[in-house]
Amino acid sequence: MAMAALRREGRRFAPLISPRPITAVRSSPIAPTHEDEGPIGVRYISTQVVRNRMKSVKNIQKITKAMKMVAASKLRAVQTKAENSRGLWQPFTALLGDLPSVDVKKSVVVTISSDKGLCGGINSTSVKISKGIHKLNSGPEKETKYVILGEKAKAQLIRDSKKDIELIITELQKNPLNYTQVSVLADEILKNVEFDALRIVFNKFHSVVSFVPTVSTVLSPEIVEREAESGGKLGDLDNYEVEGGETKGEILQNLAEFQFSCVMFNAVLENACSEQGARMSAMDSSSRNAGDMLDRLTLTYNRTRQASITTELIEIISGASALEG
Amino acid sequence: MLRQASRLLARGPILAARPRPFSTDLPAAQSADATFTEAWAKVIPNMDPPKTPLSFMQPRPPTPSSIPSKLTVNFVLPYASELATKEVDMVIVPATTGQMGVLPGHVATIAELKPGVLSVHEGNEVTKYFVSSGFVFIHANSFADIIAVEAVPLDQLDANLVQKGLADFTSKLSSATTDLEKAEAQIGIDVHSALNSALTG
Numbered sequence: 001m002a003m004a005a006l007r008r009e010g011r012r013f014a015p016l017i018s019p020r021p022i023t024a025v026r027s028s029p030i031a032p033t034h035e036d037e038g039p040i041g042v043r044y045i046s047t048q049v050v051r052n053r054m055k056s057v058k059n060i061q062k063i064t065k066a067m068k069m070v071a072a073s074k075l076r077a078v079q080t081k082a083e084n085s086r087g088l089w090q091p092f093t094a095l096l097g098d099l100p101s102v103d104v105k106k107s108v109v110v111t112i113s114s115d116k117g118l119c120g121g122i123n124s125t126s127v128k129i130s131k132g133i134h135k136l137n138s139g140p141e142k143e144t145k146y147v148i149l150g151e152k153a154k155a156q157l158i159r160d161s162k163k164d165i166e167l168i169i170t171e172l173q174k175n176p177l178n179y180t181q182v183s184v185l186a187d188e189i190l191k192n193v194e195f196d197a198l199r200i201v202f203n204k205f206h207s208v209v210s211f212v213p214t215v216s217t218v219l220s221p222e223i224v225e226r227e228a229e230s231g232g233k234l235g236d237l238d239n240y241e242v243e244g245g246e247t248k249g250e251i252l253q254n255l256a257e258f259q260f261s262c263v264m265f266n267a268v269l270e271n272a273c274s275e276q277g278a279r280m281s282a283m284d285s286s287s288r289n290a291g292d293m294l295d296r297l298t299l300t301y302n303r304t305r306q307a308s309i310t311t312e313l314i315e316i317i318s319g320a321s322a323l324e325g
Numbered sequence: 326m327l328r329q330a331s332r333l334l335a336r337g338p339i340l341a342a343r344p345r346p347f348s349t350d351l352p353a354a355q356s357a358d359a360t361f362t363e364a365w366a367k368v369i370p371n372m373d374p375p376k377t378p379l380s381f382m383q384p385r386p387p388t389p390s391s392i393p394s395k396l397t398v399n400f401v402l403p404y405a406s407e408l409a410t411k412e413v414d415m416v417i418v419p420a421t422t423g424q425m426g427v428l429p430g431h432v433a434t435i436a437e438l439k440p441g442v443l444s445v446h447e448g449n450e451v452t453k454y455f456v457s458s459g460f461v462f463i464h465a466n467s468f469a470d471i472i473a474v475e476a477v478p479l480d481q482l483d484a485n486l487v488q489k490g491l492a493d494f495t496s497k498l499s500s501a502t503t504d505l506e507k508a509e510a511q512i513g514i515d516v517h518s519a520l521n522s523a524l525t526g
Contacts, residue, residue, distance in 0.1 A: 087406035090382055091399060091470030095435070095462045098379040101360040132369040179403035179474065201375065213375040236433075239465065243422050243436035251437055258460060262472065265403055 047308070050301040054294060061290035067118070068283035075208070075276035081177070082205060082269035089216070089266050092259045096224065097234055100217050104196035106145070107137045108166065110189070110264070111157070112202040112271045113150035115170055120278035122203045122211055122271075123152035129213045130157070130201050134164070147189055149268070166193050173272060179265050186261035196223050198260060202267040203274035209281055211274035216267060218260045221252040388465040392430030398445065400454075400471045407454070407476060408445070415446040416469060418461050419519075429467040436461050438473065440519040453479045455523050457516065484524050491517040 111130040113123040130153070134144045147167045148154045154168050167189060175181065189198075198218040203211040219227070228237040242248045358377055365374035398416055400408035416427045419441025438459045445452045459473035494513030501507040 081404070084405045085403055087399065087401040087409060088403055088472065089378060091401065091462055091472055093378045093382055094385050094464070094468075094470065098377050100358070100377050101364055128372060129375045132365065132372060136364055136368050204376065204381070214377065214381075215375040216378050236465075240433040240435050240462075243420050243425070243434055251435060254437055255435065255460060258472070262403070 045300070045304055047301060047304050050297060050304060054297045054301065057290050057294050057297060061287050061294065064283045064287040064290060068280050068287065071276045071279040071283060075273060075280060078177070078269060078272045078276060079205070082266070082273045085266045085269050088262045089259075092262065095240075096219070096237070096259070098217060099219065099227065099234075100199070100215060102197055102217065102219065102223065102227065104137075104219075104223055105142055106194055106196045107133075107142075108145050108147055108193050108195040108198050109133050110147045110198060110200045111149065111153045112200065112267055113148070113153035114271070114275040115151045115173065116275075117152065118279060118282060119275050120282040122274055122278045123150070124156070125211075125213050126201050126203060126271075127153050127156045129215065131161070133199055133201065133215065134161070145193065145195075147193060149185075172268065177265075177268055177272060179261075182265040182268055183261040186257070186264050190257055190260065196220050200263060200267050202271040203278075205270045205273035205277060208277045211278060214267075214270075216263050218256065218263055221249060221256045224252055224256065225249075385464065385468060386466055389467075393467045394429060396427060396429045396431075396467050396469055398469045398471065400443075400445075400473070400476070402473055402476055411445075411447075413445055413447040416471070417442075417444045417446075418471060419443060419456060420461065425461075427461075427463055427469055431463050431467070431469075433465045434461075434463040436463075438471075440516045442479070442523045443471065443473075443476065453523075455479055455482060455520060479523060482520060482524055487517055487520045487524060491521060 109130045111126055113126050130146065134146070137144045145164050145166045146157060146161060147169075148157060148165060149169045149172055151170050154170065157165060169185065169188075172181075172185075197220065200216045200218070202214060202216075204214040206212055224234065224237070227234040242251050358379060361377065362374045395412040395414065396416065398408050398411050398413050399406070400411075414428075418425050418427060418436070419438055420436040421439045422436070424441070425436065438456055438461060440457050441455070443454045443456045445454075454476040455478075456471075456473045457475040459471065461472075462470040464470075491514065494510050494517060498507065498510035498514060501510050
């Protein structure tokens with residue numbers, strides 16, 4: 001009905017009103033309950049509403065820009081630590097190799113995620129990969145349990161895998177990450193969880209825009225012995241002389257625990273870097289979207305303003321012409 | 326003609342093997358990932374499989390037939406890589422069985438470290454670190470990986486604090502009641518007396 005009224009108006013005052021103000025109003029997502037009634041049934045959005053929305057979008061843009069800066073500075077701090085810790089797990093992989101497809105009865109998936117949100121899709125990716133590994137390693141006589149680090153993975157996994165969760169650890173990043181804290185954590189996990197193989201799922205930090213989901217496998221000493229005896233990749237392990245300690249088994253036990261804490265340390269740092277990087281890019285795209293939205297709202301506002309001025313002029317002129325003629 | 330065919334057949338596999346006589350590392354790396362990627366693709370066809378640490382590591386060189394002249398050392402700590410593939414003449418590591426000297430061509434060994442002094446000998450210069458504990462892996466290809474939890478150069482140690490620490494832990498041991506406290510105090514004494522002997526000796 002408004003369109004018909006406008007068409008009538010348009011035919012009489014074609015150079016003054018163009019049909020665009022109303023179409024712009026139609027396409028904006030503002031609810032029709034805030035419409036003002038103009039003269040002769042022409043409806044348009046009140047400028048007040050548009051102004052309020054512009055103010056809130058501008059604030060959102062400022063906030064997301066600030067969050068991006070904060071994430072960038074935090075990233076710089078953690079990135080040096082993560083890169084320095086990259087040498088830590090390499091000797092273990094060089095010695096013991098990496099057997100993600102090892103066949104074990106009890107595997108434990110350690111999912112590392114963040115506590116805070118607004119960091120893009122990295123936590124969902126970690127959870128999807130963890131569920132995939134769970135599926136891969138389930139079957140007759142095989143079981144897979146979860147150890148969860150971080151609130152976000154807990155929220156996602158508690159919904160459908162509640163009975164498989166062994167341990168949940170949150171608020172990891174309250175204090176800056178250091179090796180002592182992570183080794184205490186690793187100790188807790190090793191004490192409370194029985195495992196044949198631990199699979200640590202995290203996002204490895206490649207660059208500010210690229211985070212690769214990775215799974216690191218740490219085997220228990222019994223499985224290491226079994227694989228060494230059966231030959232294959234760990235077959236060379238028997239060639240190594242084991243110095244010290246009473247038995248070889250004791251040294252291998254210490255080795256497995258040390259390997260787990262080292263790999264966890266690196267994994268937690270890499271995940272923290274990925275989290276900050278993902279948050280940076282999420283906040284960046286968010287502020288860009290807010291900027292676009294602000295541009296569109298400004299255009300709407302200007303058109304609305306001009307339409308109301310035009311309507312006033314029409315009233316005055318029609319009133320004047322009515323008086324004269 | 327049969328003789329030629331057999332000669333060709335005999336030459337074939339040798340020709341294939343010759344360009345990569347020591348390819349123990351590379352195909353092994355692919356195949357570990359290959360079984361995993363295949364198994365993954367069967368169960369979860371829609372997602373890419375996650376990467377594994379092997380794809381992020383440089384493969385180690387294979388065992389050479391003659392003993393190399395230098396030992397390649399990787400000395401890593403949680404916070405830094407002190408030495409990364411550095412070629413040295415000898416390292417002396419404080420293993421639990423005593424000070425162990427490692428030269429190129431040392432037999433492959435896995436040894437746990439106790440608190441003590443690690444010294445790296447390169448030509449005429451010797452760098453000494455105090456190491457808290459860790460592991461050392463010596464590979465057959467004259468690569469040595471030393472992974473320590475803490476390592477400080479000796480000149481950064483304060484003798485007074487060492488004495489004080491030793492006295493503290495000795496008193497803690499005498500006043501300890503539970504096994505855990507006794508073990509912790511004993512560890513403290515071990516570390517501090519090792520620090521002491523490192524500074525004096």
